[in-house]
Amino acid sequence: MSQNSSAEMGKNRTGIAMSPINAKAVAEGAKESPPSSSGDRHTQDALKAFYLEQSERIGSVPPPANLKGVAKTALKMIQGEKATVLVDKLAERLAFERTGTRLYEAIIGKAEVLAEQSGPRVDELEKIHHQELSHFHMVKGYIENLGGDPTAQTPSADVVGVASSGLLKVITDPRTTMPQSLQALLIAELADNDGWSTLIKLAEGFNQDQMAADFRKALEAEERHLMQVRGWLSARTQEEAGTA
């Protein structure tokens, strides 16, 4: 398949305008057919409310895995009632940086094959990939310092894993172009920037000064990633439209 354009004109038959005669029949058919079940949105809401109240939460934060050798302050902190929020959010960042690493691995593979002139260049992507991976290792280290288990899937880690799975699907799809892949990457970097900001505030709140300082450096790197991805996507989109 040609990778030249993300929006080539072709035999797209998804729109109703492709068949005006059948479109009219479908609209009439819809009007004539009553809903297959009784009730309205409020009936559904009542049913959903039941599940909202009865459902268990998505997982939990495990207790410290290794109490031996854990610094006193860290131990005290992790045993605090709300410290589980910090552990959960650290695990979320860990999951997201892991996905980020995979996203960049996938897009590097694409950039190598497509070898497009206007970038992003493979070496630029590799640099970001390396930073995502180093962020992953840094967060892993902090979870271990707190006596946590970095392999544990906490609730927030689970949620971002599910939410970002679509991004990975877009980039690993061989049919998607570089700009389409960059679109998925932009969503990841936007969420990543906000994720680090939240984590910095949490680290500051728990008086984890070194952690907050290291995370600020990570955020600076993430801000650069965001600017780069934004720039590539904007340039490539204008290029395709011929408005560059």
Ligand SMILES: [Fe+2]
């Ligand atoms: Fe990241």
Ligand SMILES: [Fe+2]
């Ligand atoms: Fe990033």
